Structures are given as C-alpha cells and as structure tokens.
Amino acid sequence: MNTGELVELGQQLRVDSVRAAAAAGSGHPTSSMSAADLMAVLFARHFAYDFQRPDHPANDRFVLSKGHASPLMYATLKAAGAIDDEELLTFRDDGSRLEGHPTPRQLPWVETATGSLGQGLPVGVGIALAGRRLDHADYRVWVLCGDSELAEGSVWEAAEQAAYEHLDNLTAIVDVNRLGQRGPTRHGHDLDAYARRFQAFGWHTVEVDGHDVDAVDRACGEALSTRGQPTAILARTLKGKGVESAEDREGLHGKPLPEAEDAVAELGGPRDLRIPARPPSSDGAPPARHTGELVLPRWDKGDEVATRNAFGEALAALGTARGDVVALDGEVGDSTRAEFFAKEHPGRYIECYIAEQQMVAAAVGVAARGWTPYASTFAAFLTRAHDFIRMAAVSGSGINLVGSHAGVAIGQDGPSQMGLEDLAMMRAVHGSTVLYPCDANQTARLVAAMAGLDGIRYLRTSRGESPVVYGPDEEFPVGGSKVLRSSGRDRLTLVAAGVTVPEALAAADALEREGIAVRVIDLYSVKPVDRETLRTAAEETGCLITVEDHHPEGGLGDAVAEAFGDGRPVPRLVRLAVRNMPGSASPREQLRASGIDAESIAVAGRLLVGEAVVS
C-alpha cells in the first residue's frame, strides 16, 4: 500500500471502530481512533502473518496491550479478511467472539487476553523470549501499548527483561494520545519523557507523529533493522483523531461517539480496503521437541525429604523426558529448587530475577507458543502476580505455577515470607487446579501430572523436610485423595494436606491410644476436591476436622465445605487453620502457636467426638 492508501486504511479503521462501538452502545472508539494509523501501517506494511493460518509457526505475533481499543483490533481483523462486517457489528453482544476486551478463547488471531493494563507488553516479552531462546525462530512480536499504562510497574519489569535478553525481535508501539480515562496522563505529549525511560532500560527508541503514515512506516523499518535491543516507537497521537468534536478532548473515554453517523461522515464514510496478504516468508516449522520416557526420582518410605526438593528433581526429570518443558523462576531458584532444572536444562531455563509479574507474563507468553512452562517462587510472592494469573485464566492459558515456602512451617523468617493466602488466591482462579503434596513421591507424580492439565495449575511446596509417606509407585490422580487411616470404628475424620498430614497422623495415633478411632485423609488435590471420599467419610464418621497451614479463609477448610455444597446433609465440620499473625519462631513452635500441630489436632478431636462445642 502507498501513502494515500495507508491514510485511507487508517480512516477505514476509524470508521469501523466508531461503527462497532455505536452498534454495541459501549466501547472505546476514541482510544481506537488515536492508534488507527499505527495499525494501518503495521498491518499493511510490516506485520508478516497468514490470517488464514493463525497457527503458522513463522507468523509474526501482535498483542493489543491497550485492550480497550478492541474496536480497532476488530476493524483491523475485518480489513484483513479474518471477520466480516456483519460480525464486526456484533461487538460486545451476548455470545459474540468480539468481546469488550479481546481474548484468545475464540479468536485465533489474539495471542493473549488484555484489558488489565500493563500486561500486553510483559506477555509480548514472553512470546519474544520464546522466539529467541526456545523456538530459535525469526518471527517478530509487535505490541501496541497505551501511554497511560506505562505507569504500571509491570511494564518496566518487561522493559528490563526485554533489554537484558536482547530481544530485537520485539517492538513496542506506544500510542501517546496524552489522555487517560479520567484526564491527562502524567507526561502528556512529552515523548521524550517516555523515550528517556525506555532508553535507560536499554531500548532503542524512535519518536514519531503517529498520524504521519510515512513516518510510522520508517519507524517500523528502523525497528526491523535494529540489532541487539528491542525498539519502542513513541507515537504522538490524538485521541478521537479525525472527528473534531472528539479529537484530543477529555470526557469521551470509553463511550460511543455521541453522533456516530455524523462522525462516520466526517471521516469520509465507510470504505472497503483490504489489507494485502503478507504471510511469513519462511516455512518456520519449529524444531521437533523430543519426548522420551519419564523417569521420575524415587524415594523410600521413611526418608526425610522437602517437597520443594522433590519438585526440583521431578521437574528436572520431566525436562529430560519432555523437550517442551520450560522453567522460570524469580531469582530464588536455590530456594524453590528450580535450580535443579536450570543445571540440567540451561537452555530452557529463564531467570526472571525479582519480578514476579513478569515471570508469570513470560510463562503466559511461552505457553502461547506451545511450550509448557513451570514458574516458581515463594508462594507468598506469587500474590505479586495475582492480576496476571487472573488474566491468564481469561486467556485460557495453560501454565504451571509452583509456590514454595508455604505456611508458618517455614519458621524463623516470619510472616512476610509465608504463603498463607495462596490457596485462597489460586482456588478462586477460574478453572484452576490446586495441588498440595505432603511427601516427595507424591510431589514428583503431581509435578508430572500438572503438565497434562488445562488452565492454571498450582503446586504448593514446603520448605522443611517431611517423611516420605508413600511408595514411589503410588498414583495420585488429580481430583483424588488418599485415605491414610481408616476403620469401621472411626468416629472422626481428619482432613489434612502438606505439612499437616504428618501432624494429623500423629494426632490419630494419640487419639487411637485413647480409644478414639480416627480416619485420616490426605487431600492433596485441593481443587478439584474429592467429594466422594469426603462424603463417605462424613457419612461413616459423622464429623470432620480440616487442618491447614494457611489462613482459615479460602483454603482447605473452604474446599472441604464446598464439597458438601450439593444440598445433601452436611457433616459437622471444624477447621483448624492459621488464625494468628505469626512472628519468628521454629517450625515446630509455629505449628504449635497456630494450633495446627498434632497436639492441637488431638485436642480438637477429643472435643468434637465428645459433647463439647468448639467455637
């Protein structure tokens, strides 16, 4: 396309953005109009992509980080022939693929869900990392960012990783339209302010008038020819560009234009330009990823092993068997034991330093390219990435997250390092799987099983050593549980997981000596939860005590309660959990202070099988 055609294409994208939002009665046309020329130039002149074959491995990848500009994205898809005008006008309708903010669940041309700002560039960095470090492919990643979202720290985590990894296959195009949702941004049209920041982080920068299609074209060319560092194109634009009553004006964010028909007329009316096909030049078949027999580590019953160690060893073994497994860690690989993988498979290990948002975003990015990532840090610090995990679920992304140092059992380091909210966070993620093993063999099996699941999978590991309870050939289906102690005389069921399993067993021993038979369930699969086994235990023993190294809300206790949410009679339930704010103390002292050690469990058990009420 020549200059005139590019200008026309930009106008078409504006017109279609205005029309889509008008049809929907909501949406963000003005945020689309500022970036229309950027998209026109990028898609018509530089973006190498086969719209008929979105899974083509050599395709470039585009991420709309400013996800609210979805009308522009859909207008572009229409111009590329991927969707038709009729579908465009279903924007935001019930059942339409064209959601208010784009998601890849039904749209194969979308790489990742956006709409929570400051996430598109981080995920784009992950895709670019996959290209350079894993796929060894030539595809480029283009990310359209807003200026407002550059206030998010996650953008600078991404900027840091991209420059450090020399991702010259990555280009961020920033639509500097100077207006956020409620008014001007901090830096307005000061492109230099943004350029200084990107440069300081090691990026090449280009400043352009974002409505000068030739200048934008040259800037994209400059990005293509820049070696050794990513490029940020900082484009001065006007929100609502092309419609005088909307252009550069406040108060029009996130609304259809008041007079949409007039606006379309002012923009020159509908057009039907087609973006020329620009499929990737290379065949781009990715190198085959090897698969071999999985030889998991094995431990003997009675060994004392930390589940974090078992995770590290199992992940390394999984990486040996499967060439698609990638590990990422937040600069604590010596603690999480991800370093075991790093040592064996350095080419598939991505050190993310202390930047948990970027770590999860990078995992989402490499997963989008078909890899199977395991991202690990302390369970407590995964909370840093909560919004990224939430959005990964919206994307339908398949990632594995591993949180170590769970609970008060870590001991002296104190509450800042203790994962006490992670089960609540991970259970509430749509479609998630939450696993919490108590011994090494169980951990190894679950690490392997995670790889084959859909959605967000979470494994919780512990710092200290714990006894190996299971033999190495025991199987642990996701959604299952293990009845560790059972008799026809059971008057009580203890439901435990992780570090509380040995405590529950010891409590059961103590109660047994007093003539109180107790069932013990290892609920290693916190979500999905084994309703059937819990129901049977409830019916046979009448009452259940859950014991967890986690706050009382959202964890094991709630998972068990939910299992009885089917309208049938519910057993008597008591939950033991961490209700105090811990300080520093030994692991044993911590379990005792929180009332989740064997002695505390036994006390609660005696009360429950007697007449007393625990409150």
Add this chain to the structure above:
Amino acid sequence: MNTGELVELGQQLRVDSVRAAAAAGSGHPTSSMSAADLMAVLFARHFAYDFQRPDHPANDRFVLSKGHASPLMYATLKAAGAIDDEELLTFRDDGSRLEGHPTPRQLPWVETATGSLGQGLPVGVGIALAGRRLDHADYRVWVLCGDSELAEGSVWEAAEQAAYEHLDNLTAIVDVNRLGQRGPTRHGHDLDAYARRFQAFGWHTVEVDGHDVDAVDRACGEALSTRGQPTAILARTLKGKGVESAEDREGLHGKPLPEAEDAVAELGGPRDLRIPARPPSSDGAPPARHTGELVLPRWDKGDEVATRNAFGEALAALGTARGDVVALDGEVGDSTRAEFFAKEHPGRYIECYIAEQQMVAAAVGVAARGWTPYASTFAAFLTRAHDFIRMAAVSGSGINLVGSHAGVAIGQDGPSQMGLEDLAMMRAVHGSTVLYPCDANQTARLVAAMAGLDGIRYLRTSRGESPVVYGPDEEFPVGGSKVLRSSGRDRLTLVAAGVTVPEALAAADALEREGIAVRVIDLYSVKPVDRETLRTAAEETGCLITVEDHHPEGGLGDAVAEAFGDGRPVPRLVRLAVRNMPGSASPREQLRASGIDAESIAVAGRLLVGEAVVS
C-alpha cells in the same frame, strides 16, 4: 562522629549483625554487612530522630526496604540505645520483637513491615507524600534499598510518583552489593545502569563508594540540599564486607557466617559505640485535623442508585466531617466515583495513575503518619496489589480499600474488568473486614463505619444502579446482617449480598407465590460474618442457598460455610456463584448466564425444598 568513629560504628554494626544471626542460627548477615557503613553515616550524621519518642511528629522516617537486612536494623537500634545487647541476641526467637524481617507491630521504630522486596520504597513514597501534601512538615524519609529489588516494577511505580510529586524530602540509598540470593544481579556493580533509570524517572542521583564514609556523608548532604526532586544514592558495596571468607562471595545469602567468632574477631571484635542523639530540631506538632458532624447523603427507598455513586458521595461527606480522611485512586476516579471526594477535597486527594501497587503502598504510607486513607480502583485491579495488601496486614496497617465494578453485573466490558476473585483475596487477608453493600444508604453507612475499624477494610461496590432497599436511618453494624424477609413458615433461606440481594428478593416473591415461604438475608458483612443470624435461619428453615456475583471459591458461599464451622450440626447448603467464564453481554444476560439471577435462584430453591439434589 568523625570519620574514624563512623568507620568504627560501621564495624560495630557488622559485628552485631554477625552475632545476632549466629545466635539465631539463621538470618542475613552478609546483606547487612554490605550496608553497614551506609547505616552508620545515615544514623550518626543525618537521620533526625528521637529514639525515646518514636511518635515525635517531626521525626525523620527510615524504611528498610531490603527487610532481610534486619540484623543491621537491630544492630543500629542497639547502637542508638533503643534496644540492649541482650535483646539483640533474641533475634528470630519465639516471642522476640526482633523478627526475621522487621515489622512495626511491636517495634515503634519500624514504619512498615518489609521482607517482600520492592515494597519499602513505595511505602516510603507514601510517607513522604504525607509529609509534603498532608502534614506540610519538614521530616525527611530515608529508604535503604537493595539492588536486587530494583527489578520489581513496584519500585518504578514509586520512582514515578516520587518524581512527579517533587518529593525532595525523600532519599533512596541503594546498597549495590551486586549479589542477589542465588547469584549476581542483572547489572552487577554498574552503578550507571541504576543511575540512568532513576534519572530518566526524574530523580537526582549520586554514585558513591558505599564503604567510604566521607563520600557517603557528602552524598547524604547532597540529597539534603537537592530541591524539587527525590535523590537516589547509588552505593557500590561488597556483600559480606569486612570478612574475607564472605566478602563479595556467592552462596552465602541468608545464612549465618560459618565461623562467626572468627568473623567477629576479623572485624575487630565487639564495640560499644553509641549513635549520638539527633532529635528533630522543630517541634513539629502537626496541624490539628478538624472533626465535625458527619452528614451522610440520604436516599429514599425505591430510588435507583449505584453503590459506587453512594461510595463517592459518602466519602466526600466523610471528608467534610473528618480532616484525617484522604482518598487515593488509580486513575479511574470517574468510575469508582472517588472524583466526588477529589472535587470537594483536592488537597487530600492523591491521584496515583494506573499503578495499583503504588496506590496501596501510598495508602500504607499515609496511614503510618496517622491519616485515614481510602484507596479505590476496580475490584479486579486490586489483585495487582495483593502482595502489598498482604504486607499491609503484616504491618497492622489501617487502610480502607474500595473495589468497584464487582462481578459479571458490569456487563459488556467482559471478564478482564470484572472483580470475581476479590472477596476471596480480601477474606484471606489476616484481620481484614469485608463489606459488600446492596444499596446506597447501606453503602454510605459502611463507608463511614470503615474508618473506625482496625486492619485492612474492604468495600465492594457495583457499577449499575440498584434499588434503595433501606431507609437512610437504618444502621448496619459490621459483623451484622439484615433479615429482609422472614416468617414462621420459611422452608429455605436465601443468603445474598450486593447485586444478588434484589435477585434474591425477586426469587423469594416468585417462590412465595408458589407457596414456598423463603427467608432472605442480606449478608453485607462478609467478614466478620453474622454467625448467629445464619445459625438461626439454618435451624428454622433447614437449608440455605448462597448467591454471589463472584467465583464459587472464597466468597460469600465460603463465608457462610465457615459460619457453621463450630462443630454443631450444619444445615443443607447450596451455593450459586459465577462458575462460567463470562464474555460480553448485558448485565441482565450476564446474571442469567452465570445462574445468579432471580429465575435461577428460584429454580435452585424449588429443587432444594423438594427431594432433588443439586450438584
């Protein structure tokens, strides 16, 4: 203190750091040793603070952002006469105030809990903001950062806000010891790399040898004399400085020195220097904050008002009555309605732009100076600040958080904008309060009540209009609930909150018409939960259905289940919640698709009072 004494003081801080960690058998002496000279100079020569009066309003404030260097903090407190040597050696013991990472819960010289990296500087920015914008006081804020933690995006959110607000009362001292936990940082000893970043964000920078006490002294002086912008002192240091076997070596992070006695000897043995008293020169009595009569907005029954609007109006009224109330928002004040407060009280409104971590950190910072902050954004985006909220609870901080646009009821914008995990996140925070009003008058009352509570308080608001159910004089105690419909014939209880209250009432009407009497409870206080009313309803009606615009995990259903965790018989329970991944659709279509509208509730009710089982 002169140069020689400063050097000696630095050695003393090293010796005491080594001794404390040796006594504890754990801790981070090497990370303390790198920064010992920085602390010696700062505390002996520049930090204006009355250790006998930590609540002195004119005191400077110090934040140990690299919280794992707690031995250094405690060694400094000993040198300042705040604690004695005996207490120093209780480091990390059960019951000791000297936790593995510092918290203010028992130590009045600590401003905020640290230990999750990248949080101290953000909170320090909040304290400095309080000094400049609210207290109009001269105190300075000094933050000791690690180099590793500069990888956290939250540091750059803080850097941005500090420069934008011209916080020349803020100094960050970065201990660039080049070694993280598992190995070298990205930038090693390249001080320029960090200086470029801070400069690009608008900071003044000074680069120094962090073991040259005179150079550090001059750098602090330069920070004091810098006007209009914050200063970052980038100090080149060696981890483990002063002990040859530890100095600048990998593999010694977070461990006592192997030969502590030899190390102490190598450092010249124990000393007993005392940091000279440097109380603040001004009296610094803060201006009195006015208190007046609270005149809350009032609405009539039957009005249609969005609870977010009621929040905005009530907060503005609260701000009129109370001079200590401050509002912060993440650039969505026109959506959360925090703008109502901003218009009436611009001097106490802090625009945080799209940086939710920094917004919460700033709230923690201003709360540390005695202000009562309300920080608002979309409920979904509060997940961005999860780790900061968690750490605020560790601090025992009293902050109010308000999440708007809860649930699928927002409609067309789609899942990226829907708070569907926020109740789970906020319930699991230690000591939190979680409120979810259904109408305008209730919202206003709860907004006012929040101010007087301890700990983290969360209010969930809704986007769309909803009918006013309560009169303006109705009271809503925290921990209470409202029985909206009740009779002696009730066969079922519906438990709802927020947008599901009108749905539950409509369902009750429909069932009533079929002869099924239904109790309806408005559970506006999700935590603490009204066990008594729920228990009574259970005993009188036999079964409960919870209905929530939230994922099934961690929200209303779990809160109700927890209310029956006292070991007494449990009623039959069914929970209706958002189990689908929503797309775009109208609010009404969304409630229907998620099965939480009146019709769906009625279906579940019919099943539950019959014999059928809902699964």
